[in-house]
Amino acid sequence: MTTPPLPRALDGVRVLDLTRVLAGPWATQILGDLGAEVIKIEKPGAGDDTRAWGPPFLRSPDGGHGDAAYYLAANRNKRSVTVDFTTPEGAEIVRRLAARCQIAAENFKVGALKKYGLDYPSLSAINPALVYCSVTGFGQTGPYAPRAGYDFLIQGMGGLMSITGQPDDAPGGEPMKVGVAVADLFTGMYATVSILAALRHAERTGEGQHIDISLLDSQIAMLANQAMNYFVGGQSPARLGNAHPNIAPYQVFATADGFLILAIGNEAQFKAFAKAADCEAIPDDPRFLTNARRVANRAALTEALAPIMAARATADWIARLEAAGVPCGPINDIAQVFADPHVRARGAEQAMARPDGAAMRLVASPIRMSRTPPEPRLAPPALGADTDAVLREMLNATNADLAAWRAAGAI
Numbered sequence: 001m002t003t004p005p006l007p008r009a010l011d012g013v014r015v016l017d018l019t020r021v022l023a024g025p026w027a028t029q030i031l032g033d034l035g036a037e038v039i040k041i042e043k044p045g046a047g048d049d050t051r052a053w054g055p056p057f058l059r060s061p062d063g064g065h066g067d068a069a070y071y072l073a074a075n076r077n078k079r080s081v082t083v084d085f086t087t088p089e090g091a092e093i094v095r096r097l098a099a100r101c102q103i104a105a106e107n108f109k110v111g112a113l114k115k116y117g118l119d120y121p122s123l124s125a126i127n128p129a130l131v132y133c134s135v136t137g138f139g140q141t142g143p144y145a146p147r148a149g150y151d152f153l154i155q156g157m158g159g160l161m162s163i164t165g166q167p168d169d170a171p172g173g174e175p176m177k178v179g180v181a182v183a184d185l186f187t188g189m190y191a192t193v194s195i196l197a198a199l200r201h202a203e204r205t206g207e208g209q210h211i212d213i214s215l216l217d218s219q220i221a222m223l224a225n226q227a228m229n230y231f232v233g234g235q236s237p238a239r240l241g242n243a244h245p246n247i248a249p250y251q252v253f254a255t256a257d258g259f260l261i262l263a264i265g266n267e268a269q270f271k272a273f274a275k276a277a278d279c280e281a282i283p284d285d286p287r288f289l290t291n292a293r294r295v296a297n298r299a300a301l302t303e304a305l306a307p308i309m310a311a312r313a314t315a316d317w318i319a320r321l322e323a324a325g326v327p328c329g330p331i332n333d334i335a336q337v338f339a340d341p342h343v344r345a346r347g348a349e350q351a352m353a354r355p356d357g358a359a360m361r362l363v364a365s366p367i368r369m370s371r372t373p374p375e376p377r378l379a380p381p382a383l384g385a386d387t388d389a390v391l392r393e394m395l396n397a398t399n400a401d402l403a404a405w406r407a408a409g410a411i
Contacts, residue, residue, distance in 0.1 A: 008035025009372035013199070016098050017041060017078065018106035018118070020048040021381065022181055025074035025213060026188030028105055032077030033365040033374035039101070039390055040075065040381070041094060044082040044411060046382040048075070051381070056201045061357040072360055072380045076352070079378070079386035082411055089410035091116040093395070098130065099396050100124045102202070103195055107135040112146045120210040130208040131198040135193050139214035149215045151181035158183065158219030163226055166241045175239070187218040248294040248301055249273075252331070253309035260314050263327040267291070274323040277306050352379035387411055 012037040017028040024199050025040075025048070032038040042048055054068030081097075095117060098104055103108040104123060106113060113119045122133040134140060137149010155161050155177045164357040165176030190212045202208050220227070226237045229245055241401070242261075244250035249270075251263050264270050266268035267283075274280045282288055282304060287297040294301050309317070314330055321328040332340065338349055350364040356378075391411070405411045 006375075007115070007372055008375060009020075009095040009369070010035040011036070011101065014101040015039065016094070016101040018094075018108070018113075019135065020106065020107065021050055022070075022074055022184040023187040023191070024105055024107035025050075027133070027135070027191035028078065029074050029076055030188070030192045030365070030367075031103070031369065033380075035372070035375065038078040039097060039394075040078040041081050041083050041085070041097075041384075042080055042383060044084050044384065045082070047082070050074070051383065058358060058360055066358060067380070069384070072362065076362060076376060076379040077378050078381060079390055080381035080384055081387045081390045082384035083117050083387075084410055085118060087408060087410045088297055089405055089408045091118060091344075093391070093405065093410060094118055095123065095126060096395050097390075098337065099126070100125050101130065102199060103131045103133070105133045105135065105191070105195070109148060110134075110136055111179075113387045114315070124208055124210075127207050128208055131195055131202055131211065132208065133198075133213060135187060135191055135196050135213050135215075137215050137351040139217060140212045144216070151183045151215065152177055154215040154219050158216055159217060159223055163223075163239055165235050165239050167239050170241060173239070182222075183215045183219040186222045187213055187215045190218045190221070199337040243298060246295065247291060248298050249305060251302070253306060253316055255309055255312060255314045257313045259331050260309065260317050261331065262309070262328045263329075265327065269326055270294075272324045273321065273326045275303075276307055276320050276326060279305075292373055313330075348405070350376050352376055354379045354382060355385075356382070358382075 002330055005006060010031060013031070013037050015031050015038040017025070017038050017040040019025050019028060020042075028038050028040070040048075048071055051067045053070040056069050058066035058072060060066045067194040083093050085094045085191070091376040098118075107120070111119070114122070116159070123132060124130055137154065138144035155164075156175070160183070161175040161177055164178060166173040168174075191211070194211045194213060198209050198211055204294055217309050225246060229237050249264050252259050252261055264273055270288075271280075271283050271290075274283050282301075283302075286293070288294050288301055312320070312394070318328055318330065330336075337343055343349075348364055348366075350362050351359065352362055352369070353359045362376070362379075362380060364376065388397075388402055390407075391402065395401075397405075402411070
């Protein structure tokens with residue numbers, strides 16, 4: 001007897017996805033993972049910009065050149081429909097699709113979709129319950145609203161780079177961006193949360209709304225304790241490399257054969273560390289009696305601990321400190337991450353394949369839900385793979401309709 005499939009959290013929800021690159025597609029991929037039907041609208045012949053952002057590129061079963069890895073990271077559980085909405089026919093197709101969707105998402109420059117009748121006022125007139133999310137660099141209002149926004153610029157403008165990297169007086173000291181596009185990813189997450197909240201409102205009231213999410217706003221919100229350090233302390237936080245502005249010791253130490261992250265968050269952990277490290281006198285030093293004193297005397301604390309940490313190998317430290325209940329860990333490269341037994345046990349990697357047989361390894365959704373878990377239904381689609389099927393299903397398009405739209409360059 002087969003077990004019936006678990007229900008999907010967003011069964012019955014359809015998303016018109018006019019986004020590309022990362023922030024918008026990250027949001028719509030999450031919705032797709034949770035069960036929504038995501039219709040990704042792409043430009044015929046080109047598609048999402050990130051399809052070409054490589055190498056590396058996916059190889060097709062015949063060894064041909066495929067989509068870039070970047071595109072694959074953010075476009076699982078979507079159907080690709082190629083429509084040129086700069087044509088009157090294409091714009092009308094998208095409007096008709098919007099009438100059949102509960103959510104629309106776009107990340108064009110402010111006002112860019114108005115001339116095609118695809119802005120919020122135009123689509124909400126067709127579908128008053130539509131939840132319409134606009135993702136931009138700087139928001140729909142303010143002096144920077146017309147500007148294009150890219151993650152790297154936002155990490156700089158939003159303060160993140162000012163607190164990331166080694167201090168100016170240290171080797172290699174300069175503002176540093178994070179190794180992945182976190183401003184885009186933060187924004188995608190905020191967009192997802194906002195969309196789901198607005199969808200709940202729309203389901204209760206029948207009233208849709210326009211969501212204005214920007215990379216800069218999201219990046220500033222994610223400054224979290226560092227923004228509060230400024231508000232309360234009155235000074236802009238400085239770059240501390242791998243040290244923590246509010247806790248010590250909470251940093252990287254060199255070991256006999258590599259590096260170790262030591263992440264001590266309270267006095268009990270500090271004393272447990274000192275006992276495990278055979279340096280029980282250190283917590284009794286007046287300079288290190290409390291976390292506040294350790295932060296004030298960070299340089300002296302680091303100087304005292306550095307030779308102790310360098311005396312043992314990383315694996316030795318991890319075994320010793322974990323047994324003592326002291327938070328610590330290695331610095332893994334990405335290959336080591338996916339080889340880690342805990343990561344493998346959690347199912348962080350998933351194998352998927354397109355209908356043409358093109359196989360790929362993807363990072364699984366991190367969401368774990370007991371009743372409505374995410375489901376990897378569809379591999380990131382080839383460009384336009386679903387155009388005919390979606391237009392037939394949603395618009396009752398005939399062969400003649402499809403042929404006419406292709407002749408007009410609309411699809």
